[in-house]
Amino acid sequence: MQLKTINLKFLTNTKFLFTVTTLLGFTFANAQEIIEEKEEVKSVDTVNTANQRKKIDGVAAVVGDYVVLDSDLDKEIIQLQQRGVSASEMPSRCQLFGKLLEDKLYAHHAIQDSIVVNELEIRSNIDQQMSYLMEQIGSMEEILKFYNKDSEESLREEIFEINKNGKLAMEMQRKIVEDIEVTPEEVREYFNEIPQEERPIFGTELKVAQIVVIPKVSEEEKQKVIDRLREFKADVIENGASFTTKAVFYSDDVASRKDGGKYSLNKKRPQMVKEFRDVAFSLQEGEISEPFETDFGYHIIYLEKIRGQIYDVRHILLRPEITQEAVQEAKDKIELIRQRIVDGEITFADAAREMSDEKETRQDGGQLINPKTQDFNFELTKMDPELYTQIQNLKDNEISLVYQDEDRVNRIKFKILTVTDRIDEHKADFAKDYLKIKSLAEQDKQYKAIDKWLDEKILDTYIKVNGEYRDCEFSSNWLKKEE
DSSP states (O other): OOHHHHHHHIIIIITTTTGGGGGSSSSOOOOOOOOOOOOOOOOOGGGGGGGGOOTTTTTEETTTEEEEEHHHHHHHHHHHHHHHTTTOOOOOOHEEEEEEHHHHHHHHHHHHHTTTOOHHHHHHHHHHHHHHHHHHOOOOHHHHHTTTTHHHHHHHHHHHHHHHHHHHHHHHHHHHHHTTOOHHHHHHHHHHHHHHGOOOOOEEEEEEEEEOOOOOOOHHHHHHHHHHHHHHHHHHHHHHOOOHHHHHHHOOOHHTTTTEEEEEETTTTTSSSHHHHHTTTTTTTTTTOOOOOTTEHHHHEEEEEEEEEEOOOOOOEEEOOOOOHHHHHHHHHHHHHHHHHHHTTTTTHHHHHHOOOOOHHHHTBBBBOOTTTSSSSEGGGGGOOHHHHHHHTOBBTOOOOOOOEEEESSEEEEEEEEEEEEEOOOOOOOTTTHHHHHHHHHHHHHHHHHHHHHHHHHHHOEEOOOOOGGGSSSSSTTOOOOO
8 A cells, every 4th residue: 555545544544533532532423313113224225114213304424323414514513613723724614524434433333233332421521621711712602602502411411422432432542453463564564565756754863861850858848748638538537627618729730629638449440559549448438548648749648439439539639848058968968960871971861760750761761662662762853842952953963952841740840861873864665664564564554454344334224324425425335226
């Protein structure tokens, strides 16, 4: 398959994924409505029975148990416009319609295959989506008018159904391709089939390493937050104080603070760090834990309710203060490390293994792992802007100045960086770029598997396309024309 075909397939299968994405696109159409009466159709010959149905006004298509309404496409287009998609980049109405049909087919067969999604997790995202809508559209009254809903409750329920069916569609796609792998021979065949003039150009790539020094927290500061948490617990138990109120006022967990420190944990779906889960699942309803430590600080947990495998908990997080003396000590330490490397007394890699506080990179000599590719290479044009700013002027093996930084765990840390290798922009080479070519070959094989699945399921599923949409030129055989 040629590279141009690959890019087209990628567009078809991923660019329009906003129709099933719950947090990125916030696309809330009405296409999730489920038809109450079921009508199984197993072949093209029996599709004509659809003529016996009474056409519902505004129904653009039926896919299995789902309908797609005319208004769904109008809302898709408005949503894209609100997100800044220009007229030149806007997909055609037929393209949007074809993607909606795909999504409904995936969701329909996900249910047939008994794929289960976490409804609690889906509902937990709705507040965030409602906040986004308020920012984009304005008042709740305007939002309800825009989505033609008579109450916030009905809108929330529609958002839930859209998100649920979107999740079903994604899980169905994942199931189709989950076992697909490519052999070295398949990678070679794939690469050799790409004409020389169409082989991809890989941009400049860098390998980056860093050494991190984190200010130490004193035992005295640790004890202060432990004692404070014990006071909170005693006040709730002995004086009837509100755990929720204390979480709102005092917790350092910004994400949960506005909800009174609330999280819902599923015993079958690990979330939160292990120490947190272990304590939460050991509690009885109404019990408050003793203070315990995680990488984020010190916590106490109140187990509010157990609902089968779901544990509704509230927690308070306190992070010990870092003294100015500890900050200065950490800064002096990394300045000394940098100077020793610059003077040639120790290599960057050896210094990282010996003195870096970042356990994720320490054993690899400080080499950063690209989270997208899981290797050490960072394509320059796709690099995180903050990282790019810190290394853009470095020559190979030159050591950066000391940077002050922070992350989810550490409110302050110091680091130095270096570029350990640089690969200039070049046309794909099988030996040098094997992993990238393998990834492309695997994607190509996945696309073919999805296309095959679509072709088969379209024929085996009741599908009816109405009105003007029958004039669309689809990439899939939605009209079930005989070839």
